[in-house]
Amino acid sequence: MKVRAAVLEAFGEPLVVQDVELAEPRSGEVLVRLVACGVCHTDLYTASGADPTGYAPCVLGHEGAGVVERVGDAVSLVRPGDHVITLFAPECGVCVHCRSDRTNRCIAIRDQQGLGHLPDGTTRLSRNGEPLRHFMGTSTFAEYTVMPEIALAKVNPEAPLDGCAPFACGLSTGIGAALYTAKVEPGSTCVVFGCGLVGLGAVIGARLGGAARIVAIDLSEERLAQARHHGATETRVAADDTVHWIKDETEGFGADYTFEATGSVAVMRQAVEAAREAWGLATMCGVAGKGETLEIVPRLLITGRRVAGSSFGGVKGRSQVPGLVDRWLAGEIDVDALISHRLPLEHVQRGFELMEEQNGIRSVISFG
Numbered sequence: 001m002k003v004r005a006a007v008l009e010a011f012g013e014p015l016v017v018q019d020v021e022l023a024e025p026r027s028g029e030v031l032v033r034l035v036a037c038g039v040c041h042t043d044l045y046t047a048s049g050a051d052p053t054g055y056a057p058c059v060l061g062h063e064g065a066g067v068v069e070r071v072g073d074a075v076s077l078v079r080p081g082d083h084v085i086t087l088f089a090p091e092c093g094v095c096v097h098c099r100s101d102r103t104n105r106c107i108a109i110r111d112q113q114g115l116g117h118l119p120d121g122t123t124r125l126s127r128n129g130e131p132l133r134h135f136m137g138t139s140t141f142a143e144y145t146v147m148p149e150i151a152l153a154k155v156n157p158e159a160p161l162d163g164c165a166p167f168a169c170g171l172s173t174g175i176g177a178a179l180y181t182a183k184v185e186p187g188s189t190c191v192v193f194g195c196g197l198v199g200l201g202a203v204i205g206a207r208l209g210g211a212a213r214i215v216a217i218d219l220s221e222e223r224l225a226q227a228r229h230h231g232a233t234e235t236r237v238a239a240d241d242t243v244h245w246i247k248d249e250t251e252g253f254g255a256d257y258t259f260e261a262t263g264s265v266a267v268m269r270q271a272v273e274a275a276r277e278a279w280g281l282a283t284m285c286g287v288a289g290k291g292e293t294l295e296i297v298p299r300l301l302i303t304g305r306r307v308a309g310s311s312f313g314g315v316k317g318r319s320q321v322p323g324l325v326d327r328w329l330a331g332e333i334d335v336d337a338l339i340s341h342r343l344p345l346e347h348v349q350r351g352f353e354l355m356e357e358q359n360g361i362r363s364v365i366s367f368g
């Protein structure tokens, strides 16, 4: 079938929205009709050419939500009509990592996904008879996509699908960092560095985890106001003395949990230094630039601080994303406040511009 899709033709060039060919789903695969797709930093990171693992041409997009249209052979996890959230981090349920409750790092289809292929080593996307590569196993800047069934989370059909899109990446990443990676304890003190979608997600996750104090740090007053809306109990504009200030506010000790959601290694270092002596846990969510490293004075670790990294918030996609969506429906998460712009696919490039201008929290593409 012919579908409209936003193609990354060359790094550093605007995406080109065009008709591409999408083949029918094969064994274990599913055809999804996209209803909404968030525009995330990772799409821009790859489009810019900064991502060392990026390739072009390909169809970008990974924050998708839609409806199952058709299924290939041997598909048992979803059926036509199901509402689904796309997962760049799949959950096969049987690999060594899926069987552990310590991680969401499913390895079932990783190698082919990294090459831009579906698990059988081929693509369903093509142009003029030439294969066109998938992106993050999702390629959701398109009216339809074909994905493995293990990379779809079936969610409550009452959840509006445009609000489901942020759960496919940024929002679940932040919430999960607090709930599943750090496992925030009730009554604790949390500090969140950076209040974009990921950091606001961490604020929300800290609140859901029962934190008593949630301190949000950002350069922008507007974003700090957002953080208060989602549950921050204190906010502060980032400055050179941020770590010192956090220590002062915590009787000299530092915070039980810190979260970094900026992508800056200087801020990652602050997150480690602001974590409490004895048991403080610093969780890194941001994606640093190519070749950058995080400097830590080892004494900070000997004296009990710990550092963790969190990909997709440690959320096991198929088993845990549906529960997060249910918490939204139960009124515990205000997703509407996080969606600032709705754009047609034709204006996907505007979504990147809005992100660079820090205009709003999340732009979501709505498919007509």
Ligand SMILES: NC(=O)c1ccc[n+]([C@@H]2O[C@H](COP(=O)([O-])OP(=O)(O)OC[C@H]3O[C@@H](n4cnc5c(N)ncnc54)[C@H](O)[C@@H]3O)[C@@H](O)[C@H]2O)c1
Pocket (backbone or CB within 6 Å): 040, 041, 042, 169, 170, 173, 193, 194, 195, 196, 197, 198, 199, 217, 218, 219, 220, 223, 238, 261, 262, 263, 264, 267, 284, 285, 286, 287, 288, 310, 311, 312, 313
């Ligand atoms: N781990 C994952 O699976 C995953 C998933 C999605 C995004 N990310 C990454 O998470 C990071 C955050 O994503 P986002 O969409 O929320 O980004 P964003 O750009 O919307 O938000 C970043 C925020 O950090 C603030 N900031 C910048 N410098 C700061 C400083 N010195 N101190 C405090 N705040 C500062 C900015 O003002 C901004 O509000 C990015 O690096 C992104 O690539 C990771």
Ligand SMILES: [Zn+2]
Pocket (backbone or CB within 6 Å): 040, 041, 042, 043, 062, 063, 169, 170
């Ligand atoms: Zn993303």
Ligand SMILES: [Zn+2]
Pocket (backbone or CB within 6 Å): 090, 091, 092, 093, 094, 095, 096, 097, 098, 105, 106, 107, 108
């Ligand atoms: Zn697995």
